[in-house]
Amino acid sequence: MDAKDNRKTIISKNSEVSTAASTSAVSTAASTFAISTAASTSAIEELNSYTFGYNDFSYCDDPKGATIDESSMPIELRGKKWKTDRALGEGGNFKVYLVTNGDGIKYAMRWHRKQDRSTKCYEKDEEHQTEIILFLEMHLKSTLQMNELIGHHPNIVKLIGFRKVNLFTQQIMEYIGGGDLHDFIEANYNRRNRQMRIKKVRTLFRDLLKAVKHIHNLCIAHMDIKPENCLVTLNGNLKLTDFDEAIYFEPGKKIRGPVYATEAYAAPETFDKEYKPDCADIWACGIVLFFMMKHNLPWEVAK
Incomplete structure (x- = not known):
């Protein structure tokens, strides 16, 4: 399916995507794979309202003993060690670091920070953990789907992939050396x-x-x-x-x-x-x- 047909498929399924207003609704959507067609404005709004990451941004190296999922990364970048060089910038819910992988190649790594700052609550409450994971899956899949549709363009920063570290995400992107x-x-x-x-x-x-x-x-x-x-x-x-x-x-x-x-x-x-x-x-x-x-x-x- 080419990009044009894919775009038509996405648009035609807008009406099928739930706004995921509750945890139960999200569970239903996830179980029926509606997350793979999260193309409507309301669905994207819901995904964008939920970002994840550490509250302590003094480092972004992998915590000792962390559970790491690299299934959304290119095969050649899985299992690599990532060295944090320095902070590049930050927004309301994220901070971006310059990192170097084991092959010496530099990337921009964006750590997402969730809006609720009470990390311990989310880590200890099983219901909240499930909610975070569901939203995280929706966010990752919709972002990767959009990135695949956009493809390579010389004037758009390339998204390399995502790493999931415990309940949090690292977004790996092309590093642009000249700043914003x-x-x-x-x-x-x-x-x-x-x-x-x-x-x-x-x-x-x-x-x-x-x-x-x-x-x-x-x-x-x-x-x-x-x-x-x-x-x-x-x-x-x-x-x-x-x-x-x-x-x-x-x-x-x-x-x-x-x-x-x-x-x-x-x-x-x-x-x-x-x-x-x-x-x-x-x-x-x-x-x-x-x-x-x-x-x-x-x-x-x-x-």
């Missing part, structure tokens, strides 16, 4: 002329649009386009990353929520809770372009 676009703008913005070099802005923005066009052709909306989710290679090319908020959509049709992930880059219509997600992505691209040109946003977000 926000830091790149900070370093390259000419404050005297109040702009970056136009040629460089054009190159970066063209790369961003290529990535967005690719995922939109697959009926995937990113839903969180911003400089922090754009990485810059050492050669000065841009790669889009972080598909945690991504959803599938039907061309020409509006969705009801969620609001675009980062308000400063959200199109006005997204606050009405009914909008076209691909159009919202394009608006966000425009705000990124404005930020590259002016080193500022066209407005301030109310606090």
Whole structure:
């Protein structure tokens, strides 16, 4: 089945996917393999609301005696030792490290942190453990499915695979050595002329649009386009990353929520809770372009 047929299959099964509002509903969905077609907005929302990981982010090496599942990793990377080099950055529910495997190849490893910080409660309560595992399986399978559909693109960060360590996940990704676009703008913005070099802005923005066009052709909306989710290679090319908020959509049709992930880059219509997600992505691209040109946003977000 090619990507186009696969996309049609995903969209046609949107109505079959449960929103998994309760643990019992999740169990039913998992047992019937509905998780493998978790393509609707509501299902992706549910998956994105549940992330996992350690609360202590002072390290990311495997804990001694940990149960490790590498079935979602490429065969050639299973059983490798991973050395933590340094932290690269963090978000609300995760932290990213630069790691090196036993072959000396560098990757970015993203540790997911669950929203409930009471780790001991989740570790000791069997019901909570089961709930975590079910959501974890749904999250992994939907992410891998979307990654397979996206395939390889020169302007999208490649997802290598997942490692499960006890109840937590490590997301292994291609390492991009130039940092994120926000830091790149900070370093390259000419404050005297109040702009970056136009040629460089054009190159970066063209790369961003290529990535967005690719995922939109697959009926995937990113839903969180911003400089922090754009990485810059050492050669000065841009790669889009972080598909945690991504959803599938039907061309020409509006969705009801969620609001675009980062308000400063959200199109006005997204606050009405009914909008076209691909159009919202394009608006966000425009705000990124404005930020590259002016080193500022066209407005301030109310606090």
